[in-house]
Amino acid sequence: xxxxxxxxxxxxxxxxxxxxxxxxxxxxxxxxxxxxxxxxxxxxxxxxxxxxxxxxxxxxxxxxxxxxxxxxxxxxxxxxxxxxxxxxxxxxxxxxxxxxxxxxxxxxxxxxxxxxxxxxxxxxxxxxxxxxxxxxxxxxxxxxxxxxxxxxxxxxxxxxxxxxxxxxxxxxxxxxxxxxxxxxxxxxxxxxxxxxxxxxxxxxxxxxxxxxxxxxxxxxxxxxxxxxxxxxxxxxxxxxx
Amino acid sequence: xxxxxxxxxxxxxxxxxxxxxxxxxxxxxxxxxxxxxxxxxxxxxxxxxxxxxxxxxxxxxxxxxxxxxxxxxxxxxxxxxxxxxxxxxxxxxxxxxxxxxxxxxxxxxxxxxxxxxxxxxxxxxxxxxxxxxxxxxxxxxxxxxxxxxxxxxxxxxxxxxxxxxxxxxxxxxxxxxxxxxxxxxxxxxxxxxxxxxxxxxxxxxxxxxxxxxxx
Ligand SMILES: Nc1ncnc2c1ncn2[C@@H]1O[C@H](COP(=O)(O)OP(=O)(O)O)[C@@H](O)[C@H]1O
Ligand SMILES: [Mg+2]
Numbered sequence: 001x002x003x004x005x006x007x008x009x010x011x012x013x014x015x016x017x018x019x020x021x022x023x024x025x026x027x028x029x030x031x032x033x034x035x036x037x038x039x040x041x042x043x044x045x046x047x048x049x050x051x052x053x054x055x056x057x058x059x060x061x062x063x064x065x066x067x068x069x070x071x072x073x074x075x076x077x078x079x080x081x082x083x084x085x086x087x088x089x090x091x092x093x094x095x096x097x098x099x100x101x102x103x104x105x106x107x108x109x110x111x112x113x114x115x116x117x118x119x120x121x122x123x124x125x126x127x128x129x130x131x132x133x134x135x136x137x138x139x140x141x142x143x144x145x146x147x148x149x150x151x152x153x154x155x156x157x158x159x160x161x162x163x164x165x166x167x168x169x170x171x172x173x174x175x176x177x178x179x180x181x182x183x184x185x186x187x188x189x190x191x192x193x194x195x196x197x198x199x200x201x202x203x204x205x206x207x208x209x210x211x212x213x214x215x216x217x218x219x220x221x222x223x224x225x226x227x228x229x230x231x232x233x234x235x236x237x238x239x240x241x
Numbered sequence: 242x243x244x245x246x247x248x249x250x251x252x253x254x255x256x257x258x259x260x261x262x263x264x265x266x267x268x269x270x271x272x273x274x275x276x277x278x279x280x281x282x283x284x285x286x287x288x289x290x291x292x293x294x295x296x297x298x299x300x301x302x303x304x305x306x307x308x309x310x311x312x313x314x315x316x317x318x319x320x321x322x323x324x325x326x327x328x329x330x331x332x333x334x335x336x337x338x339x340x341x342x343x344x345x346x347x348x349x350x351x352x353x354x355x356x357x358x359x360x361x362x363x364x365x366x367x368x369x370x371x372x373x374x375x376x377x378x379x380x381x382x383x384x385x386x387x388x389x390x391x392x393x394x395x396x397x398x399x400x401x402x403x404x405x406x407x408x409x410x411x412x413x414x415x416x417x418x419x420x421x422x423x424x425x426x427x428x429x430x431x432x433x434x435x436x437x438x439x440x441x442x443x444x445x446x447x448x449x450x451x452x453x454x455x456x
Binding site for chain 2: 048050073074076077079080081083085087089090091100101104105106146149150153
């Protein structure tokens, strides 16, 4: 379970997260929607301690992310994150990309990590690209590679930050399908996305972010088909038309 | 015919000894300078305060001609009462020079690694040094390598300046022989050929390696 309590975050004078309370249960899929600059990425990166916070609490399985005694590297092993930019390590082949952290973080044997990496790459449909370098992969393939790389650490949570936003339209589907597959396998996920139909059909709940706050949160169909808040309605009208 | 009479086999040995000293000095300065440069480059990249503290040292080392640095350093340690033999004072000054230029290159290399990649490494559970070792350093190395080779080649040639403080390396040895024999062209051709023989393989090898790294 991930619990966020009264989260506050500023960059200098710029107050970006203005008090967020949010709980994500094991097995749940939550989609975050909202305008650019509303703080979605920042909040996501607070969950695995990539950003510091100014106030509030983030608990992951009861572990306080911002407690000085918390081993962040250990915590990050259970939280996979995939970003909007393609972040495959360009000097490593696909299989080496995926095998790297199980080897250097978890100390697994090289041979085992290669088997593990091959398994995860096959899982996301890249079984025939094991020895390709990132520069030889399409954007969609690179994003699936990033997903496989995160999954190889066997995380309990997966965070996705607009992973399809940089993709050519025809490549969006394959990445969304990969996330749907993870949902079917029971992965707990927080997905920041602009793909509204995907959010409606693939998530349990949807939260609408507005200016550093959660303006509305609820059942996916309800929030998207029948929003209670005017601002949600206006946002959805803007992005859907 | 009298022009040739001055040159003997022992002169050739004298030149070879000078060449050996050029290689020794260059190798030492490359080693220490690179280690210093990596440390300095990393420090300057990670901390603005350090960058600010070392700025005068960096600026002076970069802007004052090397030959003046050799003479001043040598006189300074002599006045301070710790005279060093020319090899060591030469090594210290050249290493410091190499270190400063290497640190610039290292800094540029570190900055060339996209912060998103470093963040991706950290979010996979890698600690600072693990990420540095497996992600940032290999990527920075690819950027830095050609310029670093350029520095080593420059250093080989710059090592000739250590002659001014009495280190008899290749060029200084050549000058001594020229004074005695008047065989300027022949001896300088020989010495020039020798620098070429040292530097050319380095640059060829680096091109091959660079192509391999690019892959
Ligand atoms: N590292 C940073 N330094 C300063 N400002 C930042 C930083 N990251 C994000 N911001 C600012 O915080 C606000 C929220 O950004 P972000 O969380 O990326 O929003 P979203 O993901 O919803 O588009 C934006 O105004 C952005 O400019
Ligand atoms: Mg964002």
